[in-house]
Amino acid sequence: MSALSAYMTKASGKAVDTVTTIMNDEEVNPQTRLQAAMxxxxxxxxxxxxxxxxxxxxxxxxxxxxxxG
Structure with missing residues (x-):
């Protein structure tokens, strides 16, 4: 479980970067961008x-x- 926790912690930064990239990409569907922001x-x-x-x-x-005590 500790290895899984470490992996998730390490991956979470990249996950946030990915969602932020989607949110900021004006070529992405506005509904998808809104979902990312939400x-x-x-x-x-x-x-x-x-x-x-x-x-x-x-x-x-x-x-x-x-x-x-």
Whole structure:
């Protein structure tokens, strides 16, 4: 699983570059360009949510550790 995770992390930069290229290519169908833009926005918001949840979980874990200890 760690090898898969490393591969996905490495490939994600290229994936974002590909979607960005499609979004910016004026020769690509406008609907496809819109979908690419919407995809990037969606992923961006999901990442923000994940970061927020991670911080909240860490804070709760610290509180629980302080309470136990």
């Amino acid at each position: 995809f990037l926005i969606k992923i961006g918001y999901e990442r923000l949510d994940m970061d927020d949840l991670e911080k909240r979980i860490e804070a709760l874990e610290e509180e629980a550790q302080d309470y136990q």
